[in-house]
Amino acid sequence: MTPSTKEIDFQTLSRSLLDIAWSFGPKGLDSACCKDLGIAEFLALDDISRTIDYPVHQVGSTLGFTKSGATRIVNRLVTKGYVSKRTSGHDGRVCCLDVTDRGREILSEAYANYETILRRIFAGLDSTKRDALRESLIQFSTLLMQEGSQEGNR
Amino acid sequence: MTPSTKEIDFQTLSRSLLDIAWSFGPKGLDSACCKDLGIAEFLALDDISRTIDYPVHQVGSTLGFTKSGATRIVNRLVTKGYVSKRTSGHDGRVCCLDVTDRGREILSEAYANYETILRRIFAGLDSTKRDALRESLIQFSTLLMQEGSQEGNR
DNA sequence: TAAATTAGTTGACGACGTCAACCAATTGTG
DNA sequence: CACAATTGGTTGACGTCGTCAACTAATTTA
Numbered sequence: 001m002t003p004s005t006k007e008i009d010f011q012t013l014s015r016s017l018l019d020i021a022w023s024f025g026p027k028g029l030d031s032a033c034c035k036d037l038g039i040a041e042f043l044a045l046d047d048i049s050r051t052i053d054y055p056v057h058q059v060g061s062t063l064g065f066t067k068s069g070a071t072r073i074v075n076r077l078v079t080k081g082y083v084s085k086r087t088s089g090h091d092g093r094v095c096c097l098d099v100t101d102r103g104r105e106i107l108s109e110a111y112a113n114y115e116t117i118l119r120r121i122f123a124g125l126d127s128t129k130r131d132a133l134r135e136s137l138i139q140f141s142t143l144l145m146q147e148g149s150q151e152g153n154r
Numbered sequence: 155m156t157p158s159t160k161e162i163d164f165q166t167l168s169r170s171l172l173d174i175a176w177s178f179g180p181k182g183l184d185s186a187c188c189k190d191l192g193i194a195e196f197l198a199l200d201d202i203s204r205t206i207d208y209p210v211h212q213v214g215s216t217l218g219f220t221k222s223g224a225t226r227i228v229n230r231l232v233t234k235g236y237v238s239k240r241t242s243g244h245d246g247r248v249c250c251l252d253v254t255d256r257g258r259e260i261l262s263e264a265y266a267n268y269e270t271i272l273r274r275i276f277a278g279l280d281s282t283k284r285d286a287l288r289e290s291l292i293q294f295s296t297l298l299m300q301e302g303s304q305e306g307n308r
Numbered sequence: 309t310a311a312a313t314t315a316g317t318t319g320a321c322g323a324c325g326t327c328a329a330c331c332a333a334t335t336g337t338g
Numbered sequence: 339c340a341c342a343a344t345t346g347g348t349t350g351a352c353g354t355c356g357t358c359a360a361c362t363a364a365t366t367t368a
Contacts, residue, residue, distance in 0.1 A: 013288055014268035015200065016295035021178035022197060023298045024171055026356095027218030038324085043176060046169065057346060064181030069325045071348060076324090093333045093346040114168035121297045134167050136290035141170035143275045144177045192355085211315060223356045225317060230355095247315040247364045 033113035035106060036080060040065075042110065044073050045082055049099040049107055053088060056095050082106055187267035189260060190234060194219075196264065198227050199236055203253040203261055207242060210249050236260055 023029060030039045037045065040063055047062060048054045060070030074097060077083035082103030088094035099107075122130045177183060184193045191199065194217055201216060202208045214224030228251060231237035236257030242248035253261075276284045 009288065010269040010272060011265050013272060013292060014265055016292045017174070017268075018178055018193065018197060019295045020171070020291070020298060021175040022193060022217070023302060024175035025179065025193070027194075028302070039172065039176060039179070040324090043172060055346075056348095063176070066326060067345095067347065068327075068349080072325065075348095091334070091346080095347065111165050111168055114171075115164040117301070118164060118167060121294075121301050124297075132286075133290050133294060134163065136287050137167060137174070137294060138170045140275075140287060140291060141173045143278075144174060147271070147275050148177060148182070194355090209315080210317095220357060221314095221316065222318080222358075226356065229317095245315080245365070249316065 029114065029117060033117070034110045037082075037106070037110070040073055041077055045077055045099065045103055046107060048077075048083055048097045049104060054097045055088070056097065059097075077103070183268065183271060187271070188264045191236075191260070191264070194227055195231055196261075199231055199253065199257055200261060202231075202237055202251045203258060208251045209242070210251065213251075231257070 024039070026038060030037075030042070034042045043063060044059045047059070051058075056070050056074050057067055059065065059074055060067055063070075063073075065073065074083065074085070077097075078085060082100055084098050084100055085095050086098065088096045122133070125133065178193065180192060184191075184196070188196045197217060198213045201213070205212075210224050210228050211221055213219065213228055214221055217224075217227075219227065228237065228239070231251075232239060236254055238252050238254055239249050240252065242250045276287070279287065
């Protein structure tokens, strides 16, 4: 039986998305761009840098880790000097995370590395195509995040 | 200093791509769609299923693993019954990998799962937008793969 | 023909994240 | 108000994953 065109499209798309994911993973750009940070650590550090009073458990719930796993990730960031901890004034149980200056540097460097590579990837496109592609990727990411949020509410 | 618009765009794009990657990783769709396969195992299984006489070392070089790492991945697929091994007739050192019927079933199920989720993600878009987005994602994946190939040649 | 190279494997081990138990702080209930 | 229940974070034990280095066997090279 020959798959219908529609089915082939979704398989190609799925595989393409998986390839994209793999390319940004530990074997791909993550190791090239993020120095000594795994992708989970990088995302956690980025989130922490954008939010005031970011608690440990938020690392876990945002990225899908257990409390214990969140602690491990946070402790690695602290050990590396990219994040510091302090107790929340509002709740004595809560441990708030702040990005350090060094952490901000690391983030900047990583984003600069990603930019360099993305510019290279887009180099063969005219600016209209490039912008369209960029918008699409951001749109898809937004749709994915929304889908993930809805999944979480089930 | 206020970042220029251009810099913000690449940072947003980078973060979006990382979010996409994370969404397809072990904490995201991979666990939802691929049963007992990690993303590396899934990609290896998919590659093996598309190629005749796929050797173990190809698993390593395609996905960025050492020989040893490739052996581990392959052995896990064999243990799960999704891949079988045989010695190549052309070269007694080489171990050729074949996908089993069970392996094909697993791939089909996983792709069906991805399709279901992608349909849901695209549900709010009209078909023109949907097709454009789909094309863009496949295009970006292709560009990424090409970039990765050039990197490999350096 | 022997040395060098290649394909694949294996033991040891470090990195990562889960589970379960634990402690302390806070919230909820009677 | 006192106590039970819940929440935030940590820690030891442990399983999974992939690397390194050493090894064996097959093939290629000089």
